[in-house]
Amino acid sequence: MSNLSLEEIKKLKDDLKQRGYKLTPQRRAILDGLVKNEGKHLTVEEIYDDVKLECPEIGLATVYRTVLLLEEMGIIYRLDLEDGCARYELVHENENHRHHHLVCSNCGKVIEVEGDLLDTLEVNIESKYNFKIMDHSVKFFGLCDECQSEN
Known part of the structure; x- marks a missing residue:
């Protein structure tokens, strides 16, 4: 069961398609993980650990590439808390x-x-x-x- 609404999924699919990408099951699992953990400011490794539970075949490199793509698309923010780790959180549309x-x-x-x-x-x-x-x-x-x- 996905955490993303049908409207959000359609918009994501459209945004990805415009950039020449597809909303693969791995990308969707990563997005769902970010939604599920909203407010937790996860590192890529923490996102990977969470997504691996739902999607055991996913690789860390796929998570890294997807996180960079989602950041480039403005779907997530990179947050530098000056502890040497990049953390990520969802962009809220109303902000x-x-x-x-x-x-x-x-x-x-x-x-x-x-x-x-x-x-x-x-x-x-x-x-x-x-x-x-x-x-x-x-x-x-x-x-x-x-x-x-x-x-």
Whole structure:
């Protein structure tokens, strides 16, 4: 059973077809894995481990290629939490920009900040510098509530 809606699958098929690709069972399994793990900010290896349960024949190279393709297509974002690992998350259609993240420097927990905190700042920057902002990425580093309790 797929996690993607029929409408989302049709749009993906169309987008892939325009680029000369097909929505293979492996690509669909990878997308379903990302949907199922939404909010978890998975590495390629974690995506592979998850998808391998549903699709045992899939190879790590296929997952890498598919993740790069999905990123290029704007379906997922690459998230660099400055821990040496690239992580990925789904793009939400209703967001104008990537959402912000709180990263615990102690345990590595990642918390998504709801809402865009920078709308006013962005308008000021665009006006002052005559610069059209297309996207932004903000990460705050500190200690989560659990790690603060331990100290």
